[in-house]
Every structure is written in C-alpha cells, then in structure tokens.
Amino acid sequence: MKTVYTSSANVAERRLAPPSLAISTVIFALRSDGPSGRKALWLPLVRRIREPYKGLWALPGGPLVHDESLQDAAARNLRDTTGLAPEYLEQLYAFGGLHRSPTQRVVSIVYWALVQPTEAALADESENVRWFHADRLDELAFDHNAIVDYALWRLRNKMAYSSIAYHLLGEFFTLAQVREVYEAVLDCRLDPANFRRQLKATPEIEATGEYLQGGKHRPPRLYRFTGAPGLGPDNRSTP
C-alpha cells in the first residue's frame, strides 16, 4: 500500500508522483547581540543529516504525515526538533516551485513563530541544532534563504501595524524593553518619549503595580500585554 518514490526514479515517474507535502517553520527569538547588549533576531536551524543538501543548515520541518491539522503539525514538529513551544504561530506561505528539491517535487507549507527569550534560552542546542543571527545566514538547504527573507519581511511589516512585539517578550516587561524590540527588528532609533506615549495609548497594554528592580537607574514600571494573539482563518479573533 505504501508507495515510495526514491531519488532514483526517472523523470517520467517523477512527473507522475504527486507532490509531497512538508511543513517547516521559521522561528524568531530576540537575543543579545554580543557584548554591546543590543538585541537582535536569531533563529534555530537544523543540520541536514541526509541528501539532498547533506551537511547544510535548514529550517526545522518534516513531512505532513500524521493525522493533525497544519498548525498542529507545525507546533509538534517545532517541539520535536527544537524543544520549543512558540508564543505565536502563524502560517507564512505555501512554497511550491518546481525545483525546490532536486530529488522530488515538494510543496512546503511554512509557518513562522515568535518565542519568548526565556523559551529560547531553554531550547535544545546540539551538534545538529544551532541558533543563527537572522540577518547573517550562510547558504541554507533548498530555498530556505528566500523563505527566511520573506519571513523577516513579514515580521517587520506586521510589526508596524500589529501588536506582535509582545510575543518576543516575557509576561512582564518595561516600555523600554518594548522599544528595544522595535529598534532591533526594524533596525532604527525611536524617540523614547514619543514611543512610550504611543504604547500608553494602546488599551491592550496594562500597567502593573510592580517595578523592575536591580537596574542602575530609576526602576521602570512593569507592564503586561492583554491582547489577542493573532488573526488568520484558523485562529481568527481581531483584524
């Protein structure tokens, strides 16, 4: 009953084979970028241990085999390969170019995820799983460079009009930390005074009575995000 199309299949067989379906995920987290203390976007990649592209780094993912929805498959795969449970998970795009893989036709439904720094710190890292600076990637397997570029574009775009920055932070945060996220992702300087006014005007950001102690200067107030996660047809809530 099982039909396997190996890489030795000839061209005619390859034309007959239905495209195989895979799920991959681009996972972003914020990390301190060296000694400067400046935050930057990082993402985990897994090393290919078989052909094609053996030895190259690739997005975590795998075939869609189990009896689960696309979103569930992405979440499970993430957990299996990196140990991460994302704070935010959304479909990015379905990539279906003819020559994405040299051996067979693969259609990849790609998700993108944001994880909190505490999550990211706990993440498995091993010989075959490593975090990389999202803006400085070498050549990846398949078309994964283009996929990461598109995910970065989407993240930066969405950052401008949506409340997703908070999914890169913990439950409590200072307004300056939110600004750090925006500055790191959008790679720009923002006026602290005006930025905090904007945030205080959004009702989803709620002031707590707590203050962040232990800093060098005046302790900033801690806030909490109380908004809905995201949109999309699968988990629709607010535009």
Add this chain to the structure above:
Amino acid sequence: MKTVYTSSANVAERRLAPPSLAISTVIFALRSDGPSGRKALWLPLVRRIREPYKGLWALPGGPLVHDESLQDAAARNLRDTTGLAPEYLEQLYAFGGLHRSPTQRVVSIVYWALVQPTEAALADESENVRWFHADRLDELAFDHNAIVDYALWRLRNKMAYSSIAYHLLGEFFTLAQVREVYEAVLDCRLDPANFRRQLKATPEIEATGEYLQGGKHRPPRLYRFTGAPGLGPDNRSTP
C-alpha cells in the same frame, strides 16, 4: 505505480494515505448590482457534479497534478473552468483542517484573483458555472464559505493600504470609477473631493489627455494605472 485511495478506504487506510493537494481560487469581479447602478462584488462558482457535496456550488479548483508551479496551476485551472485570465492573482492561504472533505484528507492551497469587468463579461456561464453576489452566498461545498469570507476580509484589508483597486477596472478609468470601487468593496461613502486629491497624490496614477464622453454631465478625465501588480515571495516587486 498509481495508488488510489477511494472513498471506500477504511479509517486505518485513510490515516496512512498522504493528504491530497488541491488548488482553488476565489475570483472577484465588480458588477452592477441590479437597477440601482451601484457596483458590488461578484464571484464565479462551479457546481459539484459528483460526491461529496454533489449539486452544491464550490470554488473553481482541482487537484495539483500537472508539472507546474502553484501559481501556474491556479491560473490554468481558472482558465479551464471559467475561461478567465485574471488581472491579479495572489496566494490566499493553505487550508488543511482534518475534516474539510468527508471522504479523504485534502489540503487546499487557495489563491484569490481580481478580474476586470470586460473579462468578467466574457466569462463562460453555463448550467454548472454561475456568478454570485459575494456577500449573499448560500451554503457552499466543503469549507468554501469560510474561505470566501477570509478572501473578502483580505481584499477589504488590502484595499486600504495597497493599490489593488485598479485591477478591478479596465486600462482607462475616471477617478470617480476608482471611488466607486472603494465604496463598493469597503461598503462606505467617501468624500469625492478628498478622495480625488489622495489619488492625484499617488504617482502611479497617470492622467491621460482623454476624456470619457457620453455621460450626462461634464466629461471626466481618464487616468491610467502604472504600478506593479503585487508582492509575495513568488512575484516580489514592491512592498
């Protein structure tokens, strides 16, 4: 070599079967909405001629079998089923819920398209292909009601920040016609004076020397759109 999973396959077999891949498209065109002359969104649907959902209306689509990219498959399928060549075609979403089809697991990669009114007028219409008012649909096959809702949401959303309205018009148009498109899609009234100023401020809209004759009043100037079609990873040009 060909493996067929029929609807008589038992549950265990269904779990083993790889999900099949289909392409569907939501096609929008603007039509006069009855004698009022007010424009509204319409879309073509095809009647199911076999089970499941035999007799119900559904989005045009079909399995991804040929050796072609997702976008090409959507365009070809559109041409085959409705005779339309869309002015604008973009991926909408990949729908992969477990119970979208009662007989087998299907993952549908859905595109959405905009066609000009001249195109739409030429479109085949028959016993099994008919145009419907996009806001007043009966029960469709599969989860196609939800898909159309999402496509409508995307269209309305994108209308607000992107220059896609022109793909619902012909090559030459008056500024009032553009306003009609916005008013029909967003279902709101817009100040003619301010609206035309906004349009004149966008450099992609180019005034021609021509005027639209034959109206009841002062002949309005005709304009032309000179912008790029769209974004997305497959046909990336401008954000």
Add this chain to the structure above:
DNA sequence: GCAAAAGTGTTGAGCTTACACCCATGA
C-alpha cells in the same frame, strides 16, 4: 552631587476632514 534612564510637557509641521465654491456639460 552627578550621571543616566524614567517619565512628562509643549510646540510646530503636516496631514486628514468637512464643506464651500466654481466649471462644464446634457437636457
């Protein structure tokens, strides 16, 4: 006390909105 970040106030530029008004055409 001093440095530095937290947090507040103020002002001017630019954009949107509402609406008054002129223009050109068919009937």
Add this chain to the structure above:
DNA sequence: TCATGGGTGTAAGCTCAACACTTTTGC
C-alpha cells in the same frame, strides 16, 4: 437656465516628531 457630477480651495482639527524639562535611582 438648471440640475448634476467634475474639479478646486480652504480652514479647523488631529496626529506625530522633536526636544526641553522634571523625577528617581545607583554610585
């Protein structure tokens, strides 16, 4: 001449960027 949509002008109001200023902490 009049009704109507095409097209222009303008002033009030709002938002936002720039930046001066006060507050509170660690050292």
